[in-house]
Amino acid sequence: MRDEEGFRAFVETHGSALLHAARLLTGDHHRGEDLVQTALTRLYLKWGRIDAPLPYVRKALVNAQIDQSRRRWWGERPTETLPEPTAPGTTDVAGSDARDELRRLLAGLAPRDRAVVVLRYYCDLSEQDTAETLGIPVGTVKSSCARALARLRVEVASGAPS
Secondary structure, X not given: OOOHHHHHHHHHHHHHHHHHHHHHHHOOHHHHHHHXXXXXXXXXXXXXXXXOHHHHHHHHHHHHHHXXXXXXXXXXXXXXXXXXXXXXXXXXXXXXXXXXXXXXXXXXXXXHHHHHXXXXXXXXXXXXXXXXXXXXXXXXXXXXXXXXXXXXXXXXXXXXXX
């Protein structure tokens, strides 16, 4: 029997932080929501058998993002400009997305580097915990983090991410 109330309390407590981490991993609000839903579904299926649900769901977030980034998408492609003009008085979603500098900068990183930065600095995990979550050596976390931060510094200094 699953502890429905325990799971619900977990989601209420950690849901917004997980959503923000997923948005940083994906670079998109809607894909972040989908990612959180996927990770929470995986957690729910194992709820009650997991001793540490937060590290489990963080790892599920990263793994789901990596899985999604490997899939080839044949559907719609996002563009910088909308095909139809924005009506006066409405919010320009593309413009507001462009102003979100952190998401834009993180989107320029390789998926693993992005995961390392998000887990280390947003989720505030130690190098050891980040390594365990991603299933990589601590040295790889250190080098990936150093490489990612150096690239972010260059991008911020140049003012134009690649």
